[in-house]
Amino acid sequence: MARFTKGQCQPCPFRTRCTTSRKGARNVGFPPRELRDLQIRVRAEQQTPDWRARYAVRSGWRAPSTSSPMGTAPAAAAAAAGDSRRPTCSTSSRPSP
Known part of the structure; x- marks a missing residue:
């Protein structure tokens, strides 16, 4: 972790790209x-x-699901089994209850 003080950050021409802090200080973490x-x-x-x-x-x-070798069979099987966690082909954006 590196900490840059207000005195170090304020004069820097790149400060606005680096931080929006009103205090002008910046903490930077390094992995x-x-x-x-x-x-x-x-x-x-x-x-x-x-x-x-x-x-x-x-x-x-690149490939719609209907062009895959399995087609839409996995989604249809999940829907038939009552698995509402998997998306199904429908016009509604809400999952079925």
Whole structure:
């Protein structure tokens, strides 16, 4: 943890980008080095075309559920079993009671 006093923060030209504190002081936390190294590595990997292609399939934004091999069967089975926690195809945005 680093603490920057009002005297250090006030003259800084980037203060408005860093804090909105009226007192002008700023506390900054730093993650452990292992976590920071992991974040850097994972964020770099997320910029690769291969990662983006795998994520697009996983997130489902490129393929509608009807084009998947299972179709809408999992959602229909959950609805038939009375599992209201799973979303079903309906025009209502509210879960069924």
